Amino acid sequence: MWRGHNGNPMMTPKLQQAKGKEYWDSRFSEPGYAYGEQPNDFLRASCQHMAAGDVLSLCEGEGRNAVYLARLGYRVTAIDFSEVGLTKARTLAAKHDVTITTIIVDLADFDLGIARWDLVVSIFAQPPSAIRQRLYRQLQQALRPHGRLVLESKVDVNATGADRYPGAQILREELAPLTIALAREQERELNEGHYHLGMQRTVQIVAVNS
Ligand SMILES: C[S@@+](CC[C@H](N)C(=O)[O-])C[C@H]1O[C@@H](n2cnc3c(N)ncnc32)[C@H](O)[C@@H]1O
Numbered sequence: 001m002w003r004g005h006n007g008n009p010m011m012t013p014k015l016q017q018a019k020g021k022e023y024w025d026s027r028f029s030e031p032g033y034a035y036g037e038q039p040n041d042f043l044r045a046s047c048q049h050m051a052a053g054d055v056l057s058l059c060e061g062e063g064r065n066a067v068y069l070a071r072l073g074y075r076v077t078a079i080d081f082s083e084v085g086l087t088k089a090r091t092l093a094a095k096h097d098v099t100i101t102t103i104i105v106d107l108a109d110f111d112l113g114i115a116r117w118d119l120v121v122s123i124f125a126q127p128p129s130a131i132r133q134r135l136y137r138q139l140q141q142a143l144r145p146h147g148r149l150v151l152e153s154k155v156d157v158n159a160t161g162a163d164r165y166p167g168a169q170i171l172r173e174e175l176a177p178l179t180i181a182l183a184r185e186q187e188r189e190l191n192e193g194h195y196h197l198g199m200q201r202t203v204q205i206v207a208v209n210s
Helices: 021-028 041-047 064-074 085-095 129-142 168-175
Strands: 054-058 075-081 101-104 117-125 143-154 178-190 195-210
Touching: 021 085, 041 064, 041 117, 041 143, 054 064, 064 075, 064 085, 064 117, 075 085, 075 195, 085 101, 129 143, 129 168, 143 178, 168 178, 168 195
Parallel strands: 054 075, 054 117, 075 101, 117 143
Antiparallel strands: 143 195, 178 195
């Protein structure tokens, strides 16, 4: 069950459509950190033993994942269309005495560049399929050799907004020709701030550029 910070049940993914920048600015204007200050635990487990380098964190929000990676020694660029979220991300970075680069941009317009990143991170980004597929088409040339994508996202293949919540099989196909090192779909308990609490079906992926 997804619950808001006041304990009331939230809209399930089934009822959600893609939210605009104003929605996210409003959420991130609430006190505290919506998804907490700690990194996503799948990201933490996936990045502990990687060599540091250049990281792009997509749809970073309030900075919990970017700041964690900066503290590990990565050079982090965090993108999001929420100015409020990225302002909080910089505040969180300052609190931990690290620096991150933030870019306010719509994912639909972002150019990932060529051989630019050692790691691309996508944690609960959930873009609509057209934006997601455009992004994935850029990934192979944007990642350096042996660079990787680490992704976790919600899954709800029966949802009316299904194109934002695909399972492992669809993501595998869309991420070709990257090598899929891990693709795992599961029910798991989330404990991330006020908004990611309780059991949720997610897909976790690590994909590597050869
Ligand atoms: C569920 S939050 C996840 C935030 C962060 N990745 C985390 O796990 O803490 C989704 C994020 O995606 C961002 N977002 C949604 N659509 C976007 C778009 N089209 N372009 C850029 N950012 C977007 C929102 O502003 C928000 O920060």
